[in-house]
Amino acid sequence: MPLHQLAVAPADVSGARLGLAINMAVPQPLAACRLDHPNGGCALLLGVLGASHVVTVEHADRSFCEEISCSAGLHGGTLPDRMQAPGYRLRSKTDVYDEQTFRRLAEELRERCRADTGWLGGVFPGDDAALTALVAEPDDTGWRWRTWHLYPAASGGTVVRTSSRWRP
Numbered sequence: 001m002p003l004h005q006l007a008v009a010p011a012d013v014s015g016a017r018l019g020l021a022i023n024m025a026v027p028q029p030l031a032a033c034r035l036d037h038p039n040g041g042c043a044l045l046l047g048v049l050g051a052s053h054v055v056t057v058e059h060a061d062r063s064f065c066e067e068i069s070c071s072a073g074l075h076g077g078t079l080p081d082r083m084q085a086p087g088y089r090l091r092s093k094t095d096v097y098d099e100q101t102f103r104r105l106a107e108e109l110r111e112r113c114r115a116d117t118g119w120l121g122g123v124f125p126g127d128d129a130a131l132t133a134l135v136a137e138p139d140d141t142g143w144r145w146r147t148w149h150l151y152p153a154a155s156g157g158t159v160v161r162t163s164s165r166w167r168p
Contacts (some may be wrong), residue, residue, distance in 0.1 A: 003113035003121040004031035004048065004069055009098040015094055015151050015160040018052060018079045021072035023065050026056055026059070033120045037087040037138050042168070044143045048061055048135045049120035053147050064088065066072050067145065079160070087142070092162045102129060106150055127152045140168030 008030060016086050029047025047054040052069030066085075068079060083090040083162030097105065106129035118137055124130040129152045136145035142165065149160040 002011045002031075002033070003110055003123065006048070006124055008050070008123045008124070016160040017070045018037055018068055018082055018149065019070065019077055020079050020083065020090065021065075021067045021069075021077075022085070023063075023073070024067060027067065027069075029074045031120060031122045035118060035143075036137055037141075037143070039138070039141060041084070041140070042143075044136050044145070046120045046145070048120060048132045048134070048138055049086055051124060051130065051132055051149060051151070053132055053149070055134070055136070055145055055147075055164070057143060057166050061168055063086050064166050066090070066166075067090075068149070068160075068162060072137050079162075087167045090162060091164075092160065094158060095155075096156065096158050098156045102152070104149075105159065106131055106157075109146040109148055109150070126147055128149070129157060136146070139165055140167060 033045040034045050041060045042059045045056040049069050054067045057064040113119045119135045121133040131150040133148045144165040147162045153160045
């Protein structure tokens, strides 16, 4: 899946302010890609927002939406370390890295987005390490996905990682 060079300043500029909203109105992504489930009857839409993300599942029985952004915090709540609901699981972790480690991770993620199936990334103006990357794959009858939200700082940067799973 592609790596998008986005011509818009990121709206979410702090990993500490990210929140989680489940099944709220789906915001318009700046970049998106659709993945169809190999078993049919289910598709997943990965979307890059302003340095954050939205994942939408379209299923014959029901739909699902996960938004992790600063706006989501206003509607849903803070980003938890763990959350479970029927058919859904989320784990998140925030790390601060030194300059070399942060830049190396950003380059690895950009390369994965350019080269590998199931990946989507958005790079924001001003710093090629200001990046949101997502990857998804089928998981039995549902999906699982991981995301990385990179926020550069004066020396190094903050990375918010999430891992989610959804099953009907």
